[in-house]
Amino acid sequence: MIRRSILNLLSPKKPAESIEEMGSRQLLMPFVRGGCDGCGKCASACPSGAIDVGKEWTIDLGKCIFCMDCVGECPLSAIERVPSPLYALKREDLVFGASRPPGPAGGALDEPTVAALGESVSIRELDTGSCNGCEVEVNCMSNPYYDMGRFGLKIVASPRHADMLLVTGPMTNNMRKAALDTFEATPSPKVVVAMGTCAISGGIFAGGDVSGEGVGDTLGVDLFIPGCPPPPERAVLAILRAFGRQ
Amino acid sequence: MNPFEIVLMALQAAALMAVSPLVVGIIRKIKARMQNKVGASVLQPYRDLRKMFRKESAVSENASFLFRLIPYVCLTSMLLLAAMTPFVYTQVIAPYADVIAMVYIFTMFRFAMVLGGLEGGSAFGGMGSSREVMMSVLIEPALLISIMTLSAMTGAGFDLSAISGSINARGAAAICPALLLAGTSFVITMVAENTRVPFDNPDTHLELTMVHEGMLLEYSGRGLAIMEFASMVRLTIFMALLGTLFFPWGTAMAMTAAELSVSLLAITVKMLAIAFGIALLESTVAKMRVFRMPNMLTASFALALMAMVSLYVL
Amino acid sequence: MRLGDPIACDPALLAQYVKAYCDEGWRVVSMFASESSPGSTVNVLLRRGGEVARVASETVGSYPAVSALVPAASVFERAMWEMSGVVPEGHGYLVPAIYWRKGDGHPLQKAPYSIDGEERVPLPNNPIRGAGLFEIPVGPVHAGVIEPGHFRFSVAGEPILEMRVHLGYAHKGIEKMMEGPVSRNRAHLAERISGDNAVAHSLACAHIVEGDAPVPRRARQIRVILSEIERIHNHLDVLAGLCTDCAFSVAAAYGSEVRERLLRANREIFGNRLLMGNVVPGGVRNDLSREDVSKLEAAVMHAGFGAKKLEGYIRRTPSVVDRLETTGVLRTEDALRYGTVGVVARASGVASDVRAELPYEEYGALSFNPVSLKKGDVMSRAAVRADEIVESVSLILQCTSEMEEGEIRRGYETPDGLSCGIVESPRGELVHCADVRDGEVWRYSIRDPSFVNWPAMEVAVLDNIVPDFPLINKSFGLSYSGNDV
Amino acid sequence: MDVLGFHFQDTVIVAGFFAATLVPALVGIVLGAIFKSNKVANVVASLCIVSCAVSVSTYPLWHLGLALEYTLPIPSAIGEYRLAIDQLTACMISFSSVIFMLIVVHVVKSTSDSGCRYSALLNALFLACFSCMSADSVLVLLFSWELVTLTTFLLSKKGNNDHARWMFFAIAHLGGMVLICAYSFMASVAGTQVLSQWDGLSSALGHWTSMALIMAIVMGFGTKLGLIPFHAWMPDLYATAPIHTATLLSTVCSNVAILMVFKTVFSYIGITAALTPIAFAIVIIAVATALWGALESLVQREPKKLLAYSSMENMALVVLCMALGIIYIVESPALAKLVLVAGLLHTLNHSVFKSLMLMSIDTVEDCTGEKNIGRMGGLSRTLPALSAVAIIGILAMAAVPPTNGFVSEWLMIQSLMGADLESKGMSLVIPLILAAVGICGMMMAASYARLYGFIFLGRPRSEAMENPRPMKRGTILPLALLAALCLGMGLFxxxxxxxxxxxxxxxxxxxPSPGYRSVMSGELLPLVLGTAVVATVAVLYWASKRGAQPEREVPTWSCGEDLDENMQYSSIGFTQPLVKVFHPFYGDTTVVRETKDSKVRTVIIEFVEPFVKYLYKPLGALLTGISERIGKTQTGNIQTYFAYVLITLVVTLLAVRVF
Structure with a gap:
C-alpha cells in the first residue's frame, strides 16, 4: 500500500479528465426537427409521457428517461438523436420543440449566491426515494476520473455544513417531511439542485406514491440536471457552469 | 526583550495561524495525489473558511449561550498556544510560555469542544464527545509527560523559549533515547489529539464513526468556520512543536537575517516532511476500532514515561 | 416461469403447512396477497433447490400468523398486513414495513382508498428498556451518499444492544404501477426498481412476461453477460465502499477507479453506464459487434484483475483485516432462520445460488463454482464478493468465446395465471411474481433480496459497537429502493 | 495599638474579638434550643452570619499585629481551654468564615422550613470549627473535633437517611478515636497539653513513632476527607443529607481537617529527613484515593454522589501535596513551600467551587424534583442564571484557565516537575505521580463535562426538566458571589x-528566602493568562458579530425523523467507553442484567462500589448493628451525646495522665 501511495503521488499522469474532455461527451436526446405528421406513436411509446404531439412535437427533457424507445416507433424516422443541454435554471426551459430547439445551456445562478459560494461548494446529497442510480453516479463524482474535489466541490456530512442540496428521487410521500427538515436545517445562502429525471418531474414514477411532480413541488429548485441518471461528468459540469465557472 | 523581538514573536504567532489552512491544504493535496486524484488546490481551505465565515448560522433551538461562545473560546485557546509555539524563532512570549499552561490550554480547548458536542441534544454530538473524552483521558497525560521530559532533559524549567532554545542550541547532540522516545510518544499524541487516521477519519461521511466531526455536526456558518480554523491551527501547532522541539536543527536562536532565513527554510522542509508523514499514514492505514484506541494511546503514554525515566536511568 | 396449481389450504392451517415444508428443507421465497372476492389469496412461494412450490390460502380479513412458526415469514406478513390489509393474528412484531401511513383501506387494494393527511405512523421505539439506555436514530437523511432508511440503535454507550431497521422512505408504489394490461412495456420501470440492479430486475420481469417461451441463444448469452457485468460492478462498489468506511482511502480510490472503467466500458458497449435499457422482453436490445466483444473482454478482465488487487490490498493490511474480521457475524443458523439469500447467505455457510440450483438463460450450459464461506463476518462477505467477481469474469469469457450468431429478439406471448421470475441478482435471489387475469396484470409482487436480508442485519449487528455498523451495513450491501418498491 | 485613631489595649480588642465571634453563635444556640418558630430560625441563622462576619476579620486583626490568644476562664482538672491563632490559622479561619457565611446566607434564602434546631446546630458547627482551628490545647482540639462530628451528624438528618448518617458517624468516630489516642500520646510525651509549646516533637518521639503518629493523624483526619478506605460514607451522605450540611462537610470541615493535619505534621511533630518514608506511604494512599475518586465519579448517577467523589479526589490531591512537602522539605525548602502553598491554595479553591457546585446542584434538584442525572438536561434554557454560575464552577473544578482550580493544579504540577529527580529514586516515582495526577485530572474533567452537559445542556430528558420551578428569590446571590470568587481567586x-x-x-x-517563587515559572501567569483569555474571547466575539449574517434558530438536526427525549446521549453511555477502558477497576461490579417479558427486554446496568461491597457490607452489618443499639438506648438526645463524648475524652485523658 505504501508503494502504491508513493507511486501515485509521484506519477504525473492522473486519470482525471479536464473540463473539455468531460464536456466533449454528450448525452443524446430524441428530437424532431421537422417532418412529424403528429401520429402520436412516439408519445404512446414513451414510458414517462415526455412527448407531446398536440400543437407541435415537443419533448420535456425533465420527463425523458433517455430510453430512446420513441426513435424506433416513428414510422417516418423523423426522430433524431441530438445532444441534450447540460442543465436548466427554470423548469420550463427543459421543454423543447421545433420552435425551441435544444442548444447549449447557459446562464448562471444569481449573483450573490455565486459570489458567496462560487469557489467552495459543500454538497449534501438528499435522496428522496430514487432508484439508487443517481446515488451511484453521485458517488462516482468523487472518483479519480471526475475528482470533483479539485473544483472545490465536496460532499459534507450534515446539512448544517452544506451550501447545496443535491436532490435525487421523485420526492416520495414518506420523504417529504425529511426533505423539508433538511432544507430548514441548511443555512442560507443555499442552492437546491434537482438531479435526474425523477427529481425534476417524478419521471417514470410520476403518478405513483410520490408527492407532486418532482422535487420542485416541495422545495424551490434552483438548478435542474436532466438525465436518468445523469452521468457524473454532466452533474459536475452543470454545477460548475451554474456557478459561472468555465 | 526589546520591542523588535516582541514584534517578531507576534509575527511568528500570526504566521503560524496564517499558514495553518495551507498546511491542511497541503496534507489534503498529498492525500489526494496518493489516491491518484488531482485534488483541490492547496489554497482551498482558505476559500472554504471564507465561504463559511460569510454564511448564516443555523443554531439549534436547544443550544444555550455556551454554544455561541464556544467557537471563540476555542479560537482564543489556539491564539494563546500559537503565541507560545516556537516556529521560526526559538523565543516565544516568555515568561508566559509555560509548558504546563500549554497542556491546560489544550484541555480548555477540548473541554469547550466536548461541551459544545452536548449542546443541541442529538445523539451524534454526545457520541463524539463521549469518544473524545475517552481519548483525552489517555492523551493529555502522555502529552504532559512527553513535554515534561524535554523540560527535564534541558533543565530549562517550564519556559518553552528556554527549552526550545536549549534543544536547538545542542543540535544533533540533543538526540538521545529520551528525545526519541518522547518524540515517538508525541507523534502518536499528535495524531490522536488532532483526531486523524487511525484514530478518527477527518474525511468521514458516516455519522456513527465520527469523533471530532461528530462534535461539529451542529455548527454552521461562522461558528463552524471558527471551529474548523481552530482545528487547523491545532494541527499546525503540533506539527511546529514536533518540528522545532524533536528535530532540533535550524530554528533561529538569534535575530539575524541569516539565521532567520535558514530557519524559515528549515521549518518549511520540516513541515512538509511531517505533512507527508501524516498523509502517508492516513493513506496506508485503516481507522482502528474504537476500543483499540486505548491500546495505542497507552503505548504512547508508556513511551512518554519511559522517556522520562530513561533520562535518569540511562 | 409459470407456476402450476397451488397447494390450497385453509387459512387456519397455513402456518402448519408452511412449517411442514420448512422442516423438509424448503425455504419461504416470497409471500404476497392477491385480492379476490371476498378476501385475498395469500400465496406462499417455497423453494428447495430446483423445486418451486406454492401454497395458497383464501383468507378473509385475518389468519393465524405464519411467522409464529416460521420466523422468515415475519417481514412478508408485515408488508401484507400494511399493503393488502391481511391481518396475521399473533404476529410478534406487527410494525409497518413500507407504507407507514394511516388511511381508509390499503394501497394495494382494488377499490379506491384514501390517506389521512400527511401524517405518517410514528416510528416505534425499540423493544428494550433500561436506565441509561438510549436510542440513536439515524436517517432517513444520512451523512453519506446513501439511500434513505432509518436505523434505530439502542445502546448504553458503544455496544449495540438492539437495532431495528425502518424502511419505506423510497416507497414509490411500483407494485401498483406494474398492474395493467400485459402488453405494456414494463422493462423501464422494472429497471428502476433498483437502479444498480437494473439487469436483474428487468430480467425477472422479462421472465414473467415471456412466459415459458425460449429467447434466442445469443440473447441468452448476452443476458448472462449483462447480469455478470452488473454483479462485478456492484461487488466492486461494496469492496471499495468497505475501504472507504474504514478510512483506507488509497485502496478505496483504486476500487472506485476500477469500477469507473467498467462503467465507462458499459456506456461505450451497451449505451448506458448502469446497463439500463438492454434487457427487453423477448431478448435484448443491443447486439454485440466483434469489436464490442473484444472491448468487453478487455474491460471485464481489467475489472477482475482490479478486484483481485483490491482484495490483496485489504488482506495484506493488518489494520483493515482487524476491522473486518469478527465484525458483524451472521451465524449460519440465523442466516437460515431469516431465510437470507445471496452473498449474505453464502458468507454464512448457506450455499444457495439460483444460477446453480434453478438455472435460467444460459447458466445451465456454463460451468462455475458457487462460492461459499462459513464465518459470516464482514471479511467473509468481502471475500465472497471478491471470489464471485472472478467467477463472473470466467462466466462472461465462457459466453464471449462461443457466442452463437443469430437473432437477439423474438416475439412472445404472456400466459394468464400466476407466473414468477427468479434470478440471482448481485444481491441474491430476486423474485418477481405476477397474477395475470384476462390479459391484465392483477397483482405484481416484487421481492428484492434485500427484503429478506434486512431483518438478518438486525441480528448480525448485535453486540458490535456503533462505529462498526457502517462496515456491517456496507458488507450486506442491501437496497432500500428495491425493498420499498 | 492605634486603629483608626482609637487607642485600645491589645487584650481588650482580642477579648472583644473572641466575644464578638463566639457570643452571637452561642446566643443563637440558646435561642434555637428554646424556640421553635421559623421566624426565630432566621434570627438564629442571622446570628451565625454575624459570628461568621466577625471571624472574617481574624486575618486582618492578625495582620495588625494582635496576638490572638485567649484562655477561657474555666478551671479544669485536665487542662486549660486555650485558643491561639497564628498566621496560617487566621488565614484559614477568615477564608472558611466567608464560605460558611455564604452557605448560611444560602440556607436563609433557600429553606423556609429548616427550623430552629437546624439553625442552632449551624451555630454549634461554626463554634466547633472555629475552636478546632484555633485550638491551642489538646482538650479543646479533641473536644471541638468531636463536636464537629457530632453536629454534622445531627445536621445531616433528613427524611429516612439513618443508614448513611450512622455510616458517617461510625467512620468519623473511628477517626476521632484514633486522633484521641494519637494526641493523648503526644501530650504525654511532650509533657504539656498546650499545642503551641509542642515544637518538633519528632526528636523526642523517635522516627518510628513519629511516622506512626503522622500516619495516624493523616488517617484520623482523613476519615472526614474521604481517604481510602474511609470514603464509603461520603456519596450516600452527600446525596441524602440536607445540602448545606453536605456543603459544610465538604468545604469548611475539610478545611479544618487539612489545617489540623498541616499544623500537626509540620509544626507539632516536625519533619526530619528520617521521616520521608512515611511520606511515600501517604503518597500511595493519596494517589489511590484520587484515582479511585476519579474512577467512581465516572459512573455516578446522582450529581451529588459525583461531587462526593470529586471532593475525595480533590482532598487526596491536597494530601498528596502535603506528603510531597514532607519529601521536599529537607532537600529543597523552596520547593516544599511551593507544594504546600499549592495544597493550601487548592483547599481554599476547593471550598469555593465545591460549595458553589453542591448548592447549584441542590437548586437543580429543588427546582425540578429530579435526582437522577440520567433524566435531566436542557436547563440552560430555562434556568439561565443558574447555568451561568454553574459553568464557572464546572470550569474551576475542571481546572480550565483562568479559574482558580487551574492555578492550584498548575502549581501542583510545577512542584512535581521541580523535584530533584536525581535523588532517592524520585525519577521513577515522580513521573508516575505526574501520570496519575494527569489521568485523574482528565477523568474528573470528563465527569464534570458530563455533570454540566447532562444537567444543563441538550434537550430535557423528562417532564420535570421542561418547566422547572423558578429559583427561590435571592438564592442566586451567594452562588454568584462564589462564582465571582472562582474567577477572582484565579486572576489574583x-x-x-x-x-x-x-x-x-x-x-x-x-x-522567607529563598522564596517559593524562585522555583516557579511565569510569575504573573494567572492574571495575564486570565485577562488574555477573557479579553480575547470578548474581542473576537464582538469583532465577529459585526457584519455577521443573522442567526436562525432551527430544530436540532435529527436526520429527518422526529426526536424524542430518549434520543440523545445518556449520561451512563457518555462514560461507558471509559468504563470499558478501565474495566479491570470496575471488574465484577458492573452488572448487566437482562430480563425479558413477552415483548420488551429490560437491561439493568448497575455499578457497585467494591469497597462497599467487599469491606463495608460485611463490616457494615456489624457496625449498623452496634449503632442501631446505640441509637435505641440513646434516642437521639443531644445531651446524651455530649455526655458520651465528654466521658470518652475525660476517661482517655485521665488514662494518659495516670500512665
Whole structure:
C-alpha cells in the first residue's frame, strides 16, 4: 500500500479528465426537427409521457428517461438523436420543440449566491426515494476520473455544513417531511439542485406514491440536471457552469 | 526583550495561524495525489473558511449561550498556544510560555469542544464527545509527560523559549533515547489529539464513526468556520512543536537575517516532511476500532514515561 | 416461469403447512396477497433447490400468523398486513414495513382508498428498556451518499444492544404501477426498481412476461453477460465502499477507479453506464459487434484483475483485516432462520445460488463454482464478493468465446395465471411474481433480496459497537429502493 | 495599638474579638434550643452570619499585629481551654468564615422550613470549627473535633437517611478515636497539653513513632476527607443529607481537617529527613484515593454522589501535596513551600467551587424534583442564571484557565516537575505521580463535562426538566458571589499565594528566602493568562458579530425523523467507553442484567462500589448493628451525646495522665 501511495503521488499522469474532455461527451436526446405528421406513436411509446404531439412535437427533457424507445416507433424516422443541454435554471426551459430547439445551456445562478459560494461548494446529497442510480453516479463524482474535489466541490456530512442540496428521487410521500427538515436545517445562502429525471418531474414514477411532480413541488429548485441518471461528468459540469465557472 | 523581538514573536504567532489552512491544504493535496486524484488546490481551505465565515448560522433551538461562545473560546485557546509555539524563532512570549499552561490550554480547548458536542441534544454530538473524552483521558497525560521530559532533559524549567532554545542550541547532540522516545510518544499524541487516521477519519461521511466531526455536526456558518480554523491551527501547532522541539536543527536562536532565513527554510522542509508523514499514514492505514484506541494511546503514554525515566536511568 | 396449481389450504392451517415444508428443507421465497372476492389469496412461494412450490390460502380479513412458526415469514406478513390489509393474528412484531401511513383501506387494494393527511405512523421505539439506555436514530437523511432508511440503535454507550431497521422512505408504489394490461412495456420501470440492479430486475420481469417461451441463444448469452457485468460492478462498489468506511482511502480510490472503467466500458458497449435499457422482453436490445466483444473482454478482465488487487490490498493490511474480521457475524443458523439469500447467505455457510440450483438463460450450459464461506463476518462477505467477481469474469469469457450468431429478439406471448421470475441478482435471489387475469396484470409482487436480508442485519449487528455498523451495513450491501418498491 | 485613631489595649480588642465571634453563635444556640418558630430560625441563622462576619476579620486583626490568644476562664482538672491563632490559622479561619457565611446566607434564602434546631446546630458547627482551628490545647482540639462530628451528624438528618448518617458517624468516630489516642500520646510525651509549646516533637518521639503518629493523624483526619478506605460514607451522605450540611462537610470541615493535619505534621511533630518514608506511604494512599475518586465519579448517577467523589479526589490531591512537602522539605525548602502553598491554595479553591457546585446542584434538584442525572438536561434554557454560575464552577473544578482550580493544579504540577529527580529514586516515582495526577485530572474533567452537559445542556430528558420551578428569590446571590470568587481567586492567585507562603513560615519555620517563587515559572501567569483569555474571547466575539449574517434558530438536526427525549446521549453511555477502558477497576461490579417479558427486554446496568461491597457490607452489618443499639438506648438526645463524648475524652485523658 505504501508503494502504491508513493507511486501515485509521484506519477504525473492522473486519470482525471479536464473540463473539455468531460464536456466533449454528450448525452443524446430524441428530437424532431421537422417532418412529424403528429401520429402520436412516439408519445404512446414513451414510458414517462415526455412527448407531446398536440400543437407541435415537443419533448420535456425533465420527463425523458433517455430510453430512446420513441426513435424506433416513428414510422417516418423523423426522430433524431441530438445532444441534450447540460442543465436548466427554470423548469420550463427543459421543454423543447421545433420552435425551441435544444442548444447549449447557459446562464448562471444569481449573483450573490455565486459570489458567496462560487469557489467552495459543500454538497449534501438528499435522496428522496430514487432508484439508487443517481446515488451511484453521485458517488462516482468523487472518483479519480471526475475528482470533483479539485473544483472545490465536496460532499459534507450534515446539512448544517452544506451550501447545496443535491436532490435525487421523485420526492416520495414518506420523504417529504425529511426533505423539508433538511432544507430548514441548511443555512442560507443555499442552492437546491434537482438531479435526474425523477427529481425534476417524478419521471417514470410520476403518478405513483410520490408527492407532486418532482422535487420542485416541495422545495424551490434552483438548478435542474436532466438525465436518468445523469452521468457524473454532466452533474459536475452543470454545477460548475451554474456557478459561472468555465 | 526589546520591542523588535516582541514584534517578531507576534509575527511568528500570526504566521503560524496564517499558514495553518495551507498546511491542511497541503496534507489534503498529498492525500489526494496518493489516491491518484488531482485534488483541490492547496489554497482551498482558505476559500472554504471564507465561504463559511460569510454564511448564516443555523443554531439549534436547544443550544444555550455556551454554544455561541464556544467557537471563540476555542479560537482564543489556539491564539494563546500559537503565541507560545516556537516556529521560526526559538523565543516565544516568555515568561508566559509555560509548558504546563500549554497542556491546560489544550484541555480548555477540548473541554469547550466536548461541551459544545452536548449542546443541541442529538445523539451524534454526545457520541463524539463521549469518544473524545475517552481519548483525552489517555492523551493529555502522555502529552504532559512527553513535554515534561524535554523540560527535564534541558533543565530549562517550564519556559518553552528556554527549552526550545536549549534543544536547538545542542543540535544533533540533543538526540538521545529520551528525545526519541518522547518524540515517538508525541507523534502518536499528535495524531490522536488532532483526531486523524487511525484514530478518527477527518474525511468521514458516516455519522456513527465520527469523533471530532461528530462534535461539529451542529455548527454552521461562522461558528463552524471558527471551529474548523481552530482545528487547523491545532494541527499546525503540533506539527511546529514536533518540528522545532524533536528535530532540533535550524530554528533561529538569534535575530539575524541569516539565521532567520535558514530557519524559515528549515521549518518549511520540516513541515512538509511531517505533512507527508501524516498523509502517508492516513493513506496506508485503516481507522482502528474504537476500543483499540486505548491500546495505542497507552503505548504512547508508556513511551512518554519511559522517556522520562530513561533520562535518569540511562 | 409459470407456476402450476397451488397447494390450497385453509387459512387456519397455513402456518402448519408452511412449517411442514420448512422442516423438509424448503425455504419461504416470497409471500404476497392477491385480492379476490371476498378476501385475498395469500400465496406462499417455497423453494428447495430446483423445486418451486406454492401454497395458497383464501383468507378473509385475518389468519393465524405464519411467522409464529416460521420466523422468515415475519417481514412478508408485515408488508401484507400494511399493503393488502391481511391481518396475521399473533404476529410478534406487527410494525409497518413500507407504507407507514394511516388511511381508509390499503394501497394495494382494488377499490379506491384514501390517506389521512400527511401524517405518517410514528416510528416505534425499540423493544428494550433500561436506565441509561438510549436510542440513536439515524436517517432517513444520512451523512453519506446513501439511500434513505432509518436505523434505530439502542445502546448504553458503544455496544449495540438492539437495532431495528425502518424502511419505506423510497416507497414509490411500483407494485401498483406494474398492474395493467400485459402488453405494456414494463422493462423501464422494472429497471428502476433498483437502479444498480437494473439487469436483474428487468430480467425477472422479462421472465414473467415471456412466459415459458425460449429467447434466442445469443440473447441468452448476452443476458448472462449483462447480469455478470452488473454483479462485478456492484461487488466492486461494496469492496471499495468497505475501504472507504474504514478510512483506507488509497485502496478505496483504486476500487472506485476500477469500477469507473467498467462503467465507462458499459456506456461505450451497451449505451448506458448502469446497463439500463438492454434487457427487453423477448431478448435484448443491443447486439454485440466483434469489436464490442473484444472491448468487453478487455474491460471485464481489467475489472477482475482490479478486484483481485483490491482484495490483496485489504488482506495484506493488518489494520483493515482487524476491522473486518469478527465484525458483524451472521451465524449460519440465523442466516437460515431469516431465510437470507445471496452473498449474505453464502458468507454464512448457506450455499444457495439460483444460477446453480434453478438455472435460467444460459447458466445451465456454463460451468462455475458457487462460492461459499462459513464465518459470516464482514471479511467473509468481502471475500465472497471478491471470489464471485472472478467467477463472473470466467462466466462472461465462457459466453464471449462461443457466442452463437443469430437473432437477439423474438416475439412472445404472456400466459394468464400466476407466473414468477427468479434470478440471482448481485444481491441474491430476486423474485418477481405476477397474477395475470384476462390479459391484465392483477397483482405484481416484487421481492428484492434485500427484503429478506434486512431483518438478518438486525441480528448480525448485535453486540458490535456503533462505529462498526457502517462496515456491517456496507458488507450486506442491501437496497432500500428495491425493498420499498 | 492605634486603629483608626482609637487607642485600645491589645487584650481588650482580642477579648472583644473572641466575644464578638463566639457570643452571637452561642446566643443563637440558646435561642434555637428554646424556640421553635421559623421566624426565630432566621434570627438564629442571622446570628451565625454575624459570628461568621466577625471571624472574617481574624486575618486582618492578625495582620495588625494582635496576638490572638485567649484562655477561657474555666478551671479544669485536665487542662486549660486555650485558643491561639497564628498566621496560617487566621488565614484559614477568615477564608472558611466567608464560605460558611455564604452557605448560611444560602440556607436563609433557600429553606423556609429548616427550623430552629437546624439553625442552632449551624451555630454549634461554626463554634466547633472555629475552636478546632484555633485550638491551642489538646482538650479543646479533641473536644471541638468531636463536636464537629457530632453536629454534622445531627445536621445531616433528613427524611429516612439513618443508614448513611450512622455510616458517617461510625467512620468519623473511628477517626476521632484514633486522633484521641494519637494526641493523648503526644501530650504525654511532650509533657504539656498546650499545642503551641509542642515544637518538633519528632526528636523526642523517635522516627518510628513519629511516622506512626503522622500516619495516624493523616488517617484520623482523613476519615472526614474521604481517604481510602474511609470514603464509603461520603456519596450516600452527600446525596441524602440536607445540602448545606453536605456543603459544610465538604468545604469548611475539610478545611479544618487539612489545617489540623498541616499544623500537626509540620509544626507539632516536625519533619526530619528520617521521616520521608512515611511520606511515600501517604503518597500511595493519596494517589489511590484520587484515582479511585476519579474512577467512581465516572459512573455516578446522582450529581451529588459525583461531587462526593470529586471532593475525595480533590482532598487526596491536597494530601498528596502535603506528603510531597514532607519529601521536599529537607532537600529543597523552596520547593516544599511551593507544594504546600499549592495544597493550601487548592483547599481554599476547593471550598469555593465545591460549595458553589453542591448548592447549584441542590437548586437543580429543588427546582425540578429530579435526582437522577440520567433524566435531566436542557436547563440552560430555562434556568439561565443558574447555568451561568454553574459553568464557572464546572470550569474551576475542571481546572480550565483562568479559574482558580487551574492555578492550584498548575502549581501542583510545577512542584512535581521541580523535584530533584536525581535523588532517592524520585525519577521513577515522580513521573508516575505526574501520570496519575494527569489521568485523574482528565477523568474528573470528563465527569464534570458530563455533570454540566447532562444537567444543563441538550434537550430535557423528562417532564420535570421542561418547566422547572423558578429559583427561590435571592438564592442566586451567594452562588454568584462564589462564582465571582472562582474567577477572582484565579486572576489574583498570586496575591493569595503570597499570603499563604508567608503564613506557612510559621508552620515549617523557614526564613522567607529563598522564596517559593524562585522555583516557579511565569510569575504573573494567572492574571495575564486570565485577562488574555477573557479579553480575547470578548474581542473576537464582538469583532465577529459585526457584519455577521443573522442567526436562525432551527430544530436540532435529527436526520429527518422526529426526536424524542430518549434520543440523545445518556449520561451512563457518555462514560461507558471509559468504563470499558478501565474495566479491570470496575471488574465484577458492573452488572448487566437482562430480563425479558413477552415483548420488551429490560437491561439493568448497575455499578457497585467494591469497597462497599467487599469491606463495608460485611463490616457494615456489624457496625449498623452496634449503632442501631446505640441509637435505641440513646434516642437521639443531644445531651446524651455530649455526655458520651465528654466521658470518652475525660476517661482517655485521665488514662494518659495516670500512665
Amino acid at each position: 492567585a498570586m496575591t493569595i499565594m503570597d499570603v499563604l507562603a508567608a503564613s506557612i513560615v510559621s508552620l515549617i519555620g523557614m526564613p
